[in-house]
Amino acid sequence: MTDPNPHLKTILNSVADGVFIVDCDMRITSFNRAAQEITGFSDHDAVGRYCHEIFRANVCYDACPVKEALEGECSVSNRDFNILTKDNRLVPISASASVLYDEQGNVIGAVETFRDQSLIHALKREITDRFTFKDMVSRNPAMRRMFDVLPGIASSEATVLLRGESGTGKDVFARVLHDMSRRNSAPFESLNCGSLPEDLLEAELFGVKVDDGRGVSPRVGRLDLARGGTLFLDEIAKLPLALQAKLQWVLEGREYQPVGSREPQTADVRFVASSRRDLEELAEKGEFRRDLLHRINVVTLELPPLRERKEDIPLLIDIFLERFNRTYGKKIRGVNTEALQLLMHYHYPGNVRELLNIVEQALMLCRDREIGIQHLPANLVANRTVLNATGKFKERRPSREELEALLEQFNGNRTRVAEVFGVDRTTLWRWMKRHGLTD
Incomplete structure (x- = not known):
């Protein structure tokens, strides 16, 4: 597929929405001025690249509107998702895609138009x-x-x-x-x-x-x-x-x-x-x-401070995940055992606000169903090394509220709770017995 002629480029550059065209191999052949402004990628950066390399969206591999339009030879309208800009900012967009045909009726590619929804999302977040x-x-x-x-x-x-x-x-x-x-x-x-x-x-x-x-x-x-x-x-x-x-x-x-x-x-x-x-x-x-x-x-x-109410950490994580899943259109189910262990033992000098920022950052980086240790900030991982070396995970005795919170988090699975504290099930049982939680 050849590049659009100069007149078409002029028309596309006058459009307020982002517009790009791909060939049948999903390589970008045209990238208008609004698309450049929204994504941060120049025309030179984008043309010739696969569209998923530019947009790095959460739908690129399983719900791409361009791919859906090409495979079904249909139009896709008003699909909302987030893209990652050149400077790694998440931007919410609304996109529509249509198939392009040549004069003989053969499919030669597709066009996607997309609109930056940042202002609308900001207003919604302010309200809701x-x-x-x-x-x-x-x-x-x-x-x-x-x-x-x-x-x-x-x-x-x-x-x-x-x-x-x-x-x-x-x-x-x-x-x-x-x-x-x-x-x-x-x-x-x-x-x-x-x-x-x-x-x-x-x-x-x-x-x-x-x-x-x-x-x-x-x-x-x-x-x-x-x-x-x-x-x-x-x-x-x-x-x-x-x-x-x-x-x-x-x-x-x-x-x-x-x-x-x-x-x-x-x-x-x-x-x-x-x-x-x-x-x-x-x-x-x-x-x-x-x-x-x-x-x-x-x-x-x-x-x-949050360090004095550690039993609230699993609850706060659930609340923040629910909120950010809704905001960013993701479906992260939770935090795995190793990551939760780290989050439970961190000292949080920035308190609840710091935990909120950690969860938001981890959710944006996570492409799995659960947040893992690889999605957490480097200072938390460094803290894990120190704690493991000093054995403080095993020395610390949790409160009744912390135990209740984690037992609820893992639906009573004592093995998972023991893993969070880095102890065996026997030690966990002794803690539970001390707090009257063994019935």
Whole structure:
């Protein structure tokens, strides 16, 4: 099959959708400008290559729309799947394919048109993938006690302080508190208190009525944007002392003044704050106002790090797999024993957020039905070598909740559970007996 003539190339390059043409051997003969922009591969990269070498999609080997069109001499419409770009980014596309014939009616190849669905998927994830209270599941006793009191806290107007390490889900809890509150029909606004210089942070929080002479143009502040709803002040320990005094005034009087204005505005918001630092310790050092501390910790929720709730790891993996399978159009069933052993014994300095990132990366790399050790990050594999060398797998005694979680994960298969901990069935039985799980 010859290359398209110059006029056809001009037409194809004017089309907003990606378009490529293959011959009967599935080699690309034409690759339009939109296809180049979506995939990152140039016309020179693509022409002459098999299409699966360029698209590296999850359907290339078992549900390729071009192959299906060629073999069935039919058209395939609106097939959704993900491709891997030149820089290894996953891009969701919607593709259609049709057969091409010569003047004698002989099949000479096929054409596929495809559209980047990234924006649509991002909007869908924004709408459907928000964590809600029903997503907050745990086998950890401390977490379960927190879930029990969460609805009552959410229904109040009390200011809440969320304490916990980075990645423990403070932002998720803040959002859930809003969604379960009487203010849930109004906006939820979030402001990271360490993300901006002091003058810009003040403008972002309180708003600006006129140009303040420092180059800060008029803007609506977060207090106004969150009117009637919830304002989440993330990492409040980083709030400068001068702004702490102003925030204390807002919390006490429920009024504030935008920058450049003397007219007070009503602060009709519910405040939720978070910190990974000990605010009491900072107050002792004079780095955090004690009166503000008393105002924001009317209710304090301590979020434990993931290393203290290892029994939740299998449950969280299942939740993340279900979500990412839906997002990326994959069908990964789970994690094999060796990989789960590694995940159960890793220390997670980044907590739940780090586990989520590990699962997402592994799922994207996995072309099997189960995630294996080869799909996990290199630092986890290195951690496995250290643990095996020191024998810590066998020294560590799991909690009752961890044992229950793994027994449920493997449908009561004690051999699989023993493999995760790197012990024999006898040792596992002793652990189960100690926790009353042998009946």
